[in-house]
Each structure stands twice: as C-alpha cells, then as structure tokens.
Amino acid sequence: MTFDATTGLVLREGTIFERSRAGRKGFQLPDPKVPRVRPKGFTRKAAAELPEVSELDVVRHFTRLSSWNYAIDLGTFPLGSCTMKYNPRINEEIAALPGLTDIHPDFPPAYVQGALEILFTLEKILAKIAGLDAVSLEPAAGAQGEFTGLSVIRTFHERHGSDRKLVLIPDTAHGTNPASCTLAGYKIAPLKSSQKGALGKEAVDEAIRTHGRNIAALMMTNPNTLGLFETQIADIAESLHEIGAQLYMDGANMNAILGVARPGDMGVDVMQYNLHKTFSTPHGGGGPGAGPIAVRSHLAPYLPAPRVVRNDQGQFDLSYPEESIGKVKGGMGNFGVLVRALTYILHHGSAGLKEISHAAVLNANYIKRRLCEHYALPVEGPSFHEVVFSDAKQTPHGIKTLQIAKALIDRGFHPPTIYFPLVVSGALLIEPTETESIAELDKLIDAFIDIAQLVAKDEKFENVPTKPIVGKVDEVRAARTPVLTLDDRGQ
Ligand SMILES: Cc1ncc(COP(=O)(O)O)c(C=O)c1O
Structure with a gap:
C-alpha cells in the first residue's frame, strides 16, 4: 500500500480506495498505455488572451484589493445573526500544523489516528455542550446541518412506517x-x-390540532433571530412528542447560551451548530463553515457515515452503520474548521465558554440600553446575543434603515443586518459578540447616536455612503445588466 504524493491518493495493487468506503471497495486506475481522447469541441482555436503580469503586479493587485475590504480584523462587525467575532490566532497556528495539513481524507485510519482522535473528541464535546447523545461533524455549513438534521428526522419517521409531510x-x-x-x-x-416575538405553545397546539400526525417536526431557533430566548420551548417539545413529532433546534445562536443552558434539557431532538460562528472560525461571504448536528439517541443510527469509532484497544477506526442516511460531504467534513473550533473550545475550557455567553449577552444589552432612546425597540423582553431595533423613529423624517446602514459605513463601521428578521419592519439587527471591548462598543454606539441626532435635525443623508472606494451601488441595475469589463485602470 502506498501513498501517491502527486495525486494525493492511496494506492493498493492498482486500485484507488473509494473515498466513502476506504478499504472496502476499489476501482481500477486508468491504463496509462491507453491514449486519452480529448472530447471534440474542447480544443481552443486560438491562444487565450491572458494578461502578462509579474509577481509584483499580482502582489500589488491583491494587496490593493485587500485594503478595500472591511473585516473583523479592522473593526467592529456587528452583523446580526452572523456572529462576526474575533478569530484567535492560536486557532490558525494549530490548524496549520503540518501533521494536520499534510494528510488526506483517503488515508487509512491507521495512518491518521491523531486526526480521527480530534474528530472523536470534538464530537464528544459538542454532544456534551448540547446535552444530546451523538454528533456528526460532516455538514459543511449551518444550512447543510439543517438539511442533514431534517434528513435524519425523515429517515427516522420512514423507518417507523410514518409518512409525515409537514414541518412547522x-x-x-x-x-x-x-x-x-x-x-x-x-x-x-x-x-x-406572539406580539412579544417568541413562539407561544398555543400556536403550536393549534397547528397540532389542524395537522395532527402529518407533522414531522417543528424547527425553531433558540435564542431566536430577534435575540429572544424561547421560554416555552420545553412545553412545546412535550406537545410535539405526544404526537411523535420531533423538535429541531437551529443552534446558530448558541454563543448566547454556551455552558448556561443545554438544548437537550429543553426537549430538543436534533440541532445544528454553526461552528464557524459559535466557535470562531473565519467566515463570511459564504464560507468556509461547519454545521455539525447533535441528536438524541433514537436518531443516532441515521447520522451520516462514516462514523469515527474507538475499538477496545483504543484505536480509532471508521464505521458505516447500516441505517445511516449516507454521506453529505466529502472527506470527514470541513476538517480545518473543525480543528479551529476544537482549539477554541479547549483554549477556553468549560468555564471560559460560559463567560463567552455572559459577555455576548452583556454586550448586546449594553448596546440596547444606550441606543433605546434613539431607536425604536419593536419587541419586549431581555435580549440575548443580539438586539433588534427598527427605523420607526426615523421614518417620520424620511430616513429609512437602508440610509442608517449606509451612514454607518461613512462612520467607519460595517452595518448591522438590515430588514431581517422579516417580522420587524425596517429591522436593524445588531450582534456585537463577546469579543468587542466596551471602548469599541462605545465608538459604534456613538456613531449610531450621531446618525439618529442628525436625522432628528432633518439631515437627508443623500448619496450615502460617500467615503468608501465603492459608493452607492445601484444593486438592481447591477443585477439586471451587469457590465463585466475592466475599468480604465485595467482593474
Ligand atoms: C439563525 C441562522 N440559522 C441558519 C443560518 C445558516 O448558516 P450558514 O450560513 O452557516 O449556512 C444562519 C446564518 O447566518 C443563521 O443566522
């Protein structure tokens, strides 16, 4: 058995291990003596018109572009629901260790015991934090975790002879x-x-009366996207369980309750973590991420495969349970993100994780307290990791959320999430995260207050933002009639 460094494949007697069933099945390598035929129509008629650039040109180009970007490493990034918090450098150092970067997902388990131990350990810790029984690290994003969790629920119902069609x-x-x-x-x-922004048990009971055993699951986010804790969740879980339905919890906001409350204790059957948010790995603009799911024991047999297991001799191996829903992501998930998340967890320890939640909640409430006389608060109740305001105090002056966000850009900040959640008209959803100091929070708050005071004096904020390299973009026109050419500087 050899590892081919050029192709990155594990070879055994002329076969390549099939990735999902390493060591079980193989397929034949192409015969090198048989000439490869390029499909007709794929050959270029003329040389590609690529610019000739030196290394220096390339370095300057990308350095210039990077200086146009706004990032958490430059300043507060209060994008609600996104948990844009500082990514500690130790995460990067550990993830870059050659023993972790120079391995391949097709290596036989015997070659990668350390990597499998990392996965095994992370699964155990995430299960413990959730108060649930088993975890799969495979999904590569929160959304993929949701899909995987729902597929597990679906398989569970099917195997129990139930063809439920609805999710609340x-x-x-x-x-x-x-x-x-x-x-x-x-x-x-x-x-x-409810008017207060949380889900009431009556609404769920009413849905149960209407749809009965056609309900496969309820999917709720806790704390929810208004930054509120769903206080009736345990009672809701009971109602669902009475008709055999499952409770799925979107755990994207776990940074508010780490070490304080466990979804398993709330009656949750399956949840996803947004590892890249809660456990601080760099993300944004669509990736990279990891969305592990945690489940109660009755759902564990259906988790994606392969599963990392430890045998009686303490060796790690891969298993392929018969009832598994199969694979949802190549390799063993987004390994680099998983390593960073485990580093973060071990670095902080359980007491540290609890402090993180306390600080995230404190920061959001500090912002709420200082801004509540300047911006309208659409929902009541204590905020958790984020706080939602609306533009109700500004609209009488002709200023809406969009202009507030753009005016904030001119004051050197990334705007919060706007117009989400949809239940709040003109929403401004601010998530400061626990990593901002009070001094940084005050700068952000002062910028918000400055805008509110100018609005009260009827400042119209025309053409904001005026300061960034890219000014006000006509997004509709850009989407409908994109112009894909270089500008006069050739950029
Ligand atoms: C509440 C909530 N659920 C799910 C997601 C989806 O996660 P991802 O972007 O990792 O797919 C997000 C993303 O921000 C979220 O805020």
Whole structure:
C-alpha cells in the first residue's frame, strides 16, 4: 500500500480506495498505455488572451484589493445573526500544523489516528455542550446541518412506517430553515410568533390540532433571530412528542447560551451548530463553515457515515452503520474548521465558554440600553446575543434603515443586518459578540447616536455612503445588466 504524493491518493495493487468506503471497495486506475481522447469541441482555436503580469503586479493587485475590504480584523462587525467575532490566532497556528495539513481524507485510519482522535473528541464535546447523545461533524455549513438534521428526522419517521409531510416553522426563522425543509422533501406550515416575538405553545397546539400526525417536526431557533430566548420551548417539545413529532433546534445562536443552558434539557431532538460562528472560525461571504448536528439517541443510527469509532484497544477506526442516511460531504467534513473550533473550545475550557455567553449577552444589552432612546425597540423582553431595533423613529423624517446602514459605513463601521428578521419592519439587527471591548462598543454606539441626532435635525443623508472606494451601488441595475469589463485602470 502506498501513498501517491502527486495525486494525493492511496494506492493498493492498482486500485484507488473509494473515498466513502476506504478499504472496502476499489476501482481500477486508468491504463496509462491507453491514449486519452480529448472530447471534440474542447480544443481552443486560438491562444487565450491572458494578461502578462509579474509577481509584483499580482502582489500589488491583491494587496490593493485587500485594503478595500472591511473585516473583523479592522473593526467592529456587528452583523446580526452572523456572529462576526474575533478569530484567535492560536486557532490558525494549530490548524496549520503540518501533521494536520499534510494528510488526506483517503488515508487509512491507521495512518491518521491523531486526526480521527480530534474528530472523536470534538464530537464528544459538542454532544456534551448540547446535552444530546451523538454528533456528526460532516455538514459543511449551518444550512447543510439543517438539511442533514431534517434528513435524519425523515429517515427516522420512514423507518417507523410514518409518512409525515409537514414541518412547522415560526415566522422569525432564518431563510435557510424553509429552504432546507424543502430540500429535504417537506412542506412548510408557518407559525406566527406572539406580539412579544417568541413562539407561544398555543400556536403550536393549534397547528397540532389542524395537522395532527402529518407533522414531522417543528424547527425553531433558540435564542431566536430577534435575540429572544424561547421560554416555552420545553412545553412545546412535550406537545410535539405526544404526537411523535420531533423538535429541531437551529443552534446558530448558541454563543448566547454556551455552558448556561443545554438544548437537550429543553426537549430538543436534533440541532445544528454553526461552528464557524459559535466557535470562531473565519467566515463570511459564504464560507468556509461547519454545521455539525447533535441528536438524541433514537436518531443516532441515521447520522451520516462514516462514523469515527474507538475499538477496545483504543484505536480509532471508521464505521458505516447500516441505517445511516449516507454521506453529505466529502472527506470527514470541513476538517480545518473543525480543528479551529476544537482549539477554541479547549483554549477556553468549560468555564471560559460560559463567560463567552455572559459577555455576548452583556454586550448586546449594553448596546440596547444606550441606543433605546434613539431607536425604536419593536419587541419586549431581555435580549440575548443580539438586539433588534427598527427605523420607526426615523421614518417620520424620511430616513429609512437602508440610509442608517449606509451612514454607518461613512462612520467607519460595517452595518448591522438590515430588514431581517422579516417580522420587524425596517429591522436593524445588531450582534456585537463577546469579543468587542466596551471602548469599541462605545465608538459604534456613538456613531449610531450621531446618525439618529442628525436625522432628528432633518439631515437627508443623500448619496450615502460617500467615503468608501465603492459608493452607492445601484444593486438592481447591477443585477439586471451587469457590465463585466475592466475599468480604465485595467482593474
Ligand atoms: C439563525 C441562522 N440559522 C441558519 C443560518 C445558516 O448558516 P450558514 O450560513 O452557516 O449556512 C444562519 C446564518 O447566518 C443563521 O443566522
């Protein structure tokens, strides 16, 4: 058995190990003596017109572009629901260790005992934090975790002879929730939150009376996207369990309750973590991420395979349980993100994780307290990791959320999430995270107050933002008639 450094494949007697069943099945390597035929029509007629650039040109180009970017390493990034917190450098150092970067997912388990131990350990810790029984690290994003969790639920119902078709979703849900349900083959029944912004047990009981055992699951986010804790979640779980339905929890906001409350104790059957948010790995702009799912024991047999197991001799191996839903991601998941998350968890320890939640909640409430006389608060109740305001005090002056966000850019900050959650008209969703100091929070708050005071004096904020390299973008025109050419500087 050899490892081919050029192709990155593990070879054994002329076969390549099939990735998902390493060591079980193989397929034949192409015969090198048989000439490869390039399909017709794929050959270029003329040389590609590529610019000739030196290394220096390339370095300057990308350095210039990077200086146009705004990032958490430059300043506060209060994007609600996204948990843009500082990514400690120790995570990067550990993830860059050659023993972790120079391995391949197709290596036989005997060659990668350390890597498998990392996965095994992370699974155990995430299960403990969730108060649930088993974890799969495979999904590569929160949304993929949702899809995987729902697929597990679906398989569970099918194996128990039940063909349920519906998933209940509250109106405060993140857009990925209904999308994941649809992908998993479910229909959606929306639930209305109460005036106070949380989901009431009455709304769930009413849905149960209407749809009965056609309900496969309820998908709720806790704390929810308004930054509120769903206080009736345990009672809701009981109602669902009485009809055999499952409670799925979107755990994207776990940074608010780490070490303080466990979804398992709330009656949750399956949840996803957004590892890249809660456990600080660099993300944004669509990736990279990891969305492990944690489940109660009755759902464990259906988790994605392969599973990392430890045998009686303490060796790690891969197993392929018969009832597994199969593979949802290549390799063993987004390994680099998983390593960073484990580093973060071990670095802080359990007491540290609890402090993180306390600080995240404190920071959000500090912002709420200082800004509440300047911006309208659409929902009552204590905030957790984030706080939602609206533009209700500004609209009488002709200023809406969009202009507030753009005016904030001119003051050197990334704007918060705007117009989400959809249940709040003109929403400004601010998530400061626990990594901002009070001095940085004050700068952000002062910028918000400055804008509110100018609005009160009827400042119109025309053409904001005026300071960044890219000014006000006509997004509709850009999407409908994109112009894909170089500018006069050739950039
Ligand atoms: C509440 C909530 N659920 C799900 C997701 C989806 O996670 P991801 O972007 O990792 O797919 C997000 C993302 O921000 C979220 O805020």
